[in-house]
Every structure is written in structure tokens, then in C-alpha cells.
Amino acid sequence: MNIIDMAIAAIIYISISVLLVISAGIFFVKAIQSLMSKKQVSDHNDQVMFLRPNTKDPLAISTQREEIIAMLERQFASSPSSDS
Numbered sequence: 001m002n003i004i005d006m007a008i009a010a011i012i013y014i015s016i017s018v019l020l021v022i023s024a025g026i027f028f029v030k031a032i033q034s035l036m037s038k039k040q041v042s043d044h045n046d047q048v049m050f051l052r053p054n055t056k057d058p059l060a061i062s063t064q065r066e067e068i069i070a071m072l073e074r075q076f077a078s079s080p081s082s083d084s
Helices: 002-049 060-078
Strands: none
Touching: none
């Protein structure tokens, strides 16, 4: 009976190990897909946010500068201060 118990324990151990490896693989693939989709979204945001080099419209350049300054001010305000 001792050998049968060990065989059952080995089968359970192997099946749980296989399930863990499969779930880790699925998790890894989903994480990579998520990172790839975020990169595509950020590339699109970069295209929208920053002017193309051939832009000559002064109003667009002025608006762009204001947006960049506002973004930098938000980042500076949220960064920890080294004075304290």
C-alpha cells in the first residue's frame, strides 16, 4: 500500500507542476501582449503630442510649447523635493 500512495502522490505532484508551468506560460504571454499594446498606444500619443519637424504654424507651435511647459510643471510638482 505504501508504493501505491507514493505513486498517487507522484502523479498529483507532476500534474500540479504541469498546471503551474502552463499557467506561468499563459501569464507571461499575456504580459508581453499587454506591454506591446501599451507601446503602440504610447507611440500614438507621442505622434499626437509632439509636432512634426515640418510644422510651420505659429499657433500650433505656441500651443505645443504651452502643453510641454504644463507637462513639465506637473512632473516637477510631483517629484520628491531634495531640499527637505
